[in-house]
Amino acid sequence: MTDLPEQPDAAVDTSKHRTIKSFVMRAGRMTEGQQRGLDLGMAKFALKLEDGLQDFDQVFGRSAPRTFEIGFGMGHSTLEMAAAAPEQDFIGVEVHRPGVGALLNGVMTQNLSNVRIYSCDALEVLRDCVADASLDRVLLFFPDPWHKARHHKRRIVQASFAELVRSKLKVDGVLHMATDWQPYAEYMLEVLSAAPGYQNLAADVQYVPRPEERPVTKFERRGERLGHGVWDLKFQRSE
Incomplete structure (x- = not known):
């Protein structure tokens, strides 16, 4: 989800050997709030692709309805959905670092516990980190x-x-x-x-x-x- 003209998403080819990206990596100016989100929020709310298959019940500390969002942009809508549904868990994936920082900052500001974030290729996360069904x-x-x-x-x-x-x-x-x-x-x-x-x-x-x-x-x-x-x-x- 994004308020940006071009939305970074994920790879269209799930092969490990050949990957055609559907997103364009680009630099963006980081605001103070976005940098705060990265500096203070990554350790608590970010997950790593290299950690592989996750038990999200353990990650969130509960079993709950779970949403996976591909390309959350600046995170405004993700934040709104998570705040409106505290009984649900949200896993967001975004490659644009200012957007990751913005969502992390919002999660901390609103004191939410039902959001986790990956900053990488969403289809790699689906393939390697999310259990089937x-x-x-x-x-x-x-x-x-x-x-x-x-x-x-x-x-x-x-x-x-x-x-x-x-x-x-x-x-x-x-x-x-x-x-x-x-x-x-x-x-x-x-x-x-x-x-x-x-x-x-x-x-x-x-x-x-x-x-x-x-x-x-x-x-x-x-x-x-x-x-x-x-x-x-x-x-x-x-x-």
């Missing part, structure tokens, strides 16, 4: 659509992505995606509709109305003022 939700909000045809291979939503996510969701768990670019929404719909083991939760087997649990970002509000649409898709693991 352990997640209640996977969120992918406003990923980079890679508009040009020659860049479509960089899109995070691919058949391999759908299969990896399905393997990590519990049966009846939900993949929730949102985009503000209609051609990408149509592409997401096509990929997930063809993926085995999913059921589209939209009444018309296309898009769902914006769910109340997805916060509206400043980026989205700006788009709405400009007449831009937003498309939400929810696919439930059926088997």
Whole structure:
């Protein structure tokens, strides 16, 4: 989730040998609050890819509904969701360091205990750190659509992505995606509709109305003022 023009996400190829990144690493100016988040929050709330498979019941100290968010941007929506649902746990992944710092700072400021963060490639985290059939939700909000045809291979939503996510969701768990670019929404719909083991939760087997649990970002509000649409898709693991 992001309020930035371009959203860093994760790799589209789950192979360890060849990885086409769907995000662009970029430097960003760090604010005092973001640096505070990194300096003081990493040790308490950050997890490491190299630590491998995690027992998240042990990490959070409880068994609770668990959400995995790919590319949380500056973390505003993640923070809002976590604060609104203290009975749930949230695992967010983001490569943009100012965004990681911002979310960590917010978690500390609001004294939340139900958020953990990875600062690395989200699909590597899914593959190496998340047990099969352990997640209640996977969120992918406003990923980079890679508009040009020659860049479509960089899109995070691919058949391999759908299969990896399905393997990590519990049966009846939900993949929730949102985009503000209609051609990408149509592409997401096509990929997930063809993926085995999913059921589209939209009444018309296309898009769902914006769910109340997805916060509206400043980026989205700006788009709405400009007449831009937003498309939400929810696919439930059926088997």
